[in-house]
Amino acid sequence: MSRKTFRALTCLTAILTAASSEARSFTGHGRHLMQMAAPPVTASAVRSTAAPYLIDPWTVGMTYPEVNITAGQSVDFKWPGRHGVYMLMDDTCPDHFDTNGPNILSPIKVNGDYTTPPLSKGTYTYACQVPGHCEDGQIVQVNVL
Numbered sequence: 001m002s003r004k005t006f007r008a009l010t011c012l013t014a015i016l017t018a019a020s021s022e023a024r025s026f027t028g029h030g031r032h033l034m035q036m037a038a039p040p041v042t043a044s045a046v047r048s049t050a051a052p053y054l055i056d057p058w059t060v061g062m063t064y065p066e067v068n069i070t071a072g073q074s075v076d077f078k079w080p081g082r083h084g085v086y087m088l089m090d091d092t093c094p095d096h097f098d099t100n101g102p103n104i105l106s107p108i109k110v111n112g113d114y115t116t117p118p119l120s121k122g123t124y125t126y127a128c129q130v131p132g133h134c135e136d137g138q139i140v141q142v143n144v145l
C-alpha cells in the first residue's frame, strides 16, 4: 500500500468513526427526549398491566399490613366518612401535616376515592392528614417491587 493510499484510508476511517459516534449520540439524545416527555412517576421500563391495588375502606381504627405491588401499578384508596391521602417522607406519623403542597395527594373530603399515578420502584408511605387519624392506624406502607 502506498503512503498516499494509507493516509487516505486513515482519513476515511476517522470520518466514519466520527459519523457513527454522531449517530449514536443522536439516538441517545432522542431517547432522552422521550423519557423527558413521559410523566416522572411512570415506570418507563416495567409497566404493569395489573389493576390498581384497592385499599377499601381507607379509614381509622385499622391496621394496614405492608402492601407489595409491582412497578407501574397504582394504589386506589376509597373511603367512607371524612379522610384524605397524604404522602409521608418516612414511616412515622408527623406532628404536623402541611396544609398545601405536593404531599397532599387528596384533600380531606367525604366519601372519597383517590388513585395514585402508576408507581415506580421504591417504598411509599401514605397516611390520612385529618388530625389524629394517622395515629389511629390510618397509615400504610407500599413497597413497589
Ligand SMILES: [Cu+2]
Binding pocket: 059, 060, 082, 083, 084, 128, 129, 130, 133, 138
Ligand atoms: Cu382519616
